[in-house]
Amino acid sequence: MSVKLSTRQVGNVTVIDVVGRITLGEGSSALRENMRDLVAKNENKILLNLADVTYIDSSGIGELVSGFTTVTNTGGALKLLNLNKRVKDLLQITKLYTVFEVFEDEAAAIRSYA
Amino acid sequence: MRENARHVPETIERLLGSTLDSVDQAEELASAAAARAGFDEDDLMRIGMAVRETMVNAVAHGNRYNANKKVRFSLSLSHGRFTIVVADEGEGFDFEGLPDPLAPENLMRTSGRGIFLIRSFMDDVQLRRLDSGGTEVTLVKNVESK
Numbered sequence: 001m002s003v004k005l006s007t008r009q010v011g012n013v014t015v016i017d018v019v020g021r022i023t024l025g026e027g028s029s030a031l032r033e034n035m036r037d038l039v040a041k042n043e044n045k046i047l048l049n050l051a052d053v054t055y056i057d058s059s060g061i062g063e064l065v066s067g068f069t070t071v072t073n074t075g076g077a078l079k080l081l082n083l084n085k086r087v088k089d090l091l092q093i094t095k096l097y098t099v100f101e102v103f104e105d106e107a108a109a110i111r112s113y114a
Numbered sequence: 115m116r117e118n119a120r121h122v123p124e125t126i127e128r129l130l131g132s133t134l135d136s137v138d139q140a141e142e143l144a145s146a147a148a149a150r151a152g153f154d155e156d157d158l159m160r161i162g163m164a165v166r167e168t169m170v171n172a173v174a175h176g177n178r179y180n181a182n183k184k185v186r187f188s189l190s191l192s193h194g195r196f197t198i199v200v201a202d203e204g205e206g207f208d209f210e211g212l213p214d215p216l217a218p219e220n221l222m223r224t225s226g227r228g229i230f231l232i233r234s235f236m237d238d239v240q241l242r243r244l245d246s247g248g249t250e251v252t253l254v255k256n257v258e259s260k
Binding site for chain 1: 170
């Protein structure tokens with residue numbers, strides 16, 4: 001399996017722990033559907049924990065952007081946690097690093113939604 | 115030159131189907147060959163990703179997953195140049211008129227970053243329309259470029 005998504009609730013924030021590859025096909029689709037389901041349930045304070053993401057391609061980047069836009073449009077916020085060097089580099093190259101709020105500490109990230 | 119650890123020129127050619135499995139296969143072939151050529155971990159990631167993006171373009175946008183269309187994939191290591199060629203049988207596209215994904219008006223688009231990333235990760239990238247109608251992409255990474 002290319003990606004495994006686990007969702008947990010911390011206060012009023014939904015944390016999605018992502019493990020594996022976010023690439024065109026199963027990985028991107030799974031992330032898209034997961035975020036879409038949360039927004040449909042009005043759970044629009046979402047923190048994506050990318051610590052265990054081993055690979056992300058342009059399709060995966062597209063899903064992050066799409067999720068960000070969808071969640072923001074509902075009055076919520078999609079933020080990123082624990083970017084590894086590879087993902088951080090990609091977001092910097094594509095000038096998206098400053099678009100997202102990025103955290104290295106989960107507690108600080110959770111507090112930022114208050 | 116941090117050449118192929120065995121100092122042996124290498125050539126691989128494959129005719130691949132228009133599936134995402136082919137994308138994985140090409141990426142694995144390229145990454146393994148690049149590792150044999152002595153590229154470091156960062157370059158292995160860049161080469162693997164460039165090949166992946168190129169193959170996705172060929173399979174998804176070029177051949178549109180058509181089972182009757184093939185992707186020609188080849189790689190070679192020679193004279194310090196690690197070269198990958200990917201050719202599809204699609205209808206081609208206007209690669210001169212691609213929007214800049216870094217432009218403020220395009221920054222939040224959900225697609226259109228593939229070729230930009232390919233160009234960012236490789237030393238030389240050439241695209242050309244084939245007489246047969248498909249698109250051929252040539253990627254080059256210099257072994258001595260570091």
